[in-house]
Amino acid sequence: MAASRTPNKVDRAKIVPLKRGAGFRRASGNIAAIDFGTKNCSLAYVTGGDTGLGLGGLNKLRLNGTHTRVPTAVLLDGDKRVVKFGYDARERYSHLDVRARENAYYFDGIKVDLQRDKHVSRDVPVRALNGKHLRLVEVIAQILGYLKRELIDNHLRKAGYNFTAEDFDWVVTVPAIWLASGKQMMRLASVMAGLCSEENPDRLSLALEPESGAIYCHEMRKRGQVAYPTPHPNSTPSTPTSYSYLIVDIGGGTVDVSAHRVSTTPTLSVEELHHPDGNDWGGLQVNLKFSEFLQKLVGDRRFSRYLQVNDADAKILNRFDVDELMNVTFERVKKAYCRSPRDEREEVFVKLPDSFLQEYGEALVASLEAKTKELRMEGRENEIVTLRDSILRIPPSKMEQFLQPAVDGITECIDGLLATLSNTGVEINTIYLVGGFGGCHYIYELFTERYGEGRGIIVPPNPEFAIVEGAVLFRANPGIVRSRKADATYGKSVVRHFESFHDPRYRQGDHCHNLFQTIVGRGESIRPDCLYMAVSRPLSLDQKRMHFEVFSSVKKAEELWYTRDEGVVQIGELVLELPEVGRTTRDREVKVFFDFSHTEIQVRACEKSSKAEVKAVLDFLSAIPPGQRRKVKVQEERVEERDGDQKHEDEEENNEGERGVERGDGELCDLNA
Known part of the structure; x- marks a missing residue:
C-alpha cells in the first residue's frame, strides 16, 4: 500500500490492479534464447512448443562447426558486417594481412563495457583491437543478428524448416544486477538485429540470468539430475514442495545472486525474497x-x-x-x-x-x-x-593466489546477503551454483565448506548452459515468477506549492521544485497483477509534450524528499506525446502507469477523461551521466484545490520547448489498466 501522507513528503504513486493477468503474450511455441555472456555465447531453441522438458525437445545451436558455446568474439569488415564469429573470428583475425587488420574491427568480451553501475547511452563507443571505435549497440546488434541468421538461414532452413525470425519468440539474457540502461541497450540492439520490431516489441523478452538458472535447476533437480553432489546410485530424486534458496550465477564478468522461495505444487512458482545482489568478481x-x-x-x-x-x-x-x-x-x-x-x-x-x-x-x-x-x-x-x-x-x-581475490569478492557478497535474509527471518535451505565459473568444482568446494552446514549445495548438469536453457523455459512460462523485489527506489520530480516545511533552496516563486515522488520503494514486493499510477497535468491548453526526469536511489522511499538528495541519480526521462488540445488543463490530465513486475520497467499512459492512449517513451539511454540533469525550462503552473480540500497538485516539471524524442525501443507495452 502507498505510504500515508506526511507534512513534508509527496504522496506516492497509487497501486492499481491489472484487470487481465500480467500482460504476457502467449508464446508462439517457437522459442530461441541467446545467452550473451561476457566471455561466451550460446543459443538454445525449441520449435512447435516441444519444451518437452526432460529438456528432450530443447536444442542448442552448433556454432563454428561443432561448438555449442563459443567466445563472444566478432570480426567485422570495413562496412561493419560480420565476417567471422567465435573461435573462427580469432583464427581469421590472426591470419589477416596488414591492410586488412587496419580496416577490420575485432572485438572480444564487449559485454564488460556494460558494467553493473555504469550508465550507458545509445552512443557509447567500444574500442576494437586496432584502436578503431564503433558504437557498442551496433556491435551487439551485429552479434545478435549473426546468431539469428545462423539459426534461421543456416541451420533450420538447411534442415528443411521454412521459419522466419518473426515465427520465433526471442529471449536475450541479462544480469539481474544491471542498471535499466544496460537492459534497454540490449533491447535496442535486438531491434536493430531484427529479433523484434518497434511494432511488435513483445516478440523479445529479456530474461534475468539468475532466474533462468533457477528455473533450469528446479527442472534438473525434479528429474534427479545433478552434477554435484554426486547422487548415490540407489537414491531416488527428492524435491521439497516448498523451500528457500539462493541462485548464484558466476560467469566471466559478474557475480549475480538472487534469493527465492519456491513452491512446486500444484505447479512451479517462484517468489523473490530480496532484490538481486552481486558484484564484478567473476572469473x-x-x-x-x-x-x-x-x-x-x-x-x-x-x-x-x-x-x-x-x-x-x-x-x-x-x-x-x-x-x-x-x-x-x-x-x-x-x-x-x-x-x-x-x-x-x-x-x-x-x-x-x-x-x-x-x-x-x-x-x-x-x-x-x-x-x-x-x-x-x-x-x-x-x-x-x-x-x-x-x-x-x-x-x-x-x-590459489590468483583465485583468492575473486573468492573474497564472491564470499563477501554471499555472506552479506545471507546475513540480511537471516535478520528478516529467512533461512536459506539450498544454494544453486550455475555459470561457467560458478559451476566449477573449485567454487562447489568453496561453498560446501563455507555454507554447506545445514544447506544443500547443488550444481546442475552442464552449469554453463543453465542460463540459456532456463531462458527458454522462462519464456515458455513467464508466470513462474510470481513476485519480485524492487532493487531501488524509483521516482520522478514534481512541483508543489511552497510550504514552510519545504527546503528554501528549491523555492522558485510560490512553488517548491525538485520534490521526489516515489513510484516504488527499494525492497518492496512487486506483483505481476499491479501497476503504479501517477497523474500528470499539462501546463497549458496547447502543450503537445510533457517531459520529466526519472530518478532512482538505493535508499528507502521514506528517506527521500528531494531529487537533489544525496544518493539520488537521474537514470532516464519520460516523454508523453499529448493528444489534441482539450478544453481545460484538467481535461487533459494524463494517467501514467508504471509496470515494474517484468524484467524491464515498462510504461503506458492514457488521457484521464477521454481514456485516449498517450504515447509514452521511457528512455534510459539518453546521454545523461548519473548525478547530472538536463537543463529543463520550467513553466510555472497555477495550483488549484482539488476535490475541495487538497492543495497539493501533482504538477510535473515539463519541457515547454519543442525537441525531438526517439521511441523507447519497445518499452511501451500493452498493459491492461
Missing part, C-alpha cells in the same frame, strides 16, 4: 591477477612497451597476442584447474607468445631467478614459478 578477475603478476615480473605496467610500439601492425599483433594469452591460453588452464577436485590439482603450464618473450625474455628470466632465491630463503618453495623454453610453470599455491 575474469582471476585472469586479471595473472596479468598483474606478469606485469610485475617484467617491470612494465600494462605491458606499455610491448603494446605501444611505433609500428602500427606490430602494435595490433601484440595486442592480439596479449588478448590470446590472457583470455584463451590462461583461460584454458584456469578452467582445467578449477574443474579438478582439490587433491587432483597440479601445476599449470602457460605458453607465452614468441613476440612477448622477444620483448621481455631477459627481464622475465632475471625476475624469476631473483624471486626464486627470495622464496627459498623464506621457505616458500611451493610458490616458485619457473620458465622453461616458452612455458611458464605455475604451481597450485600460486594459482
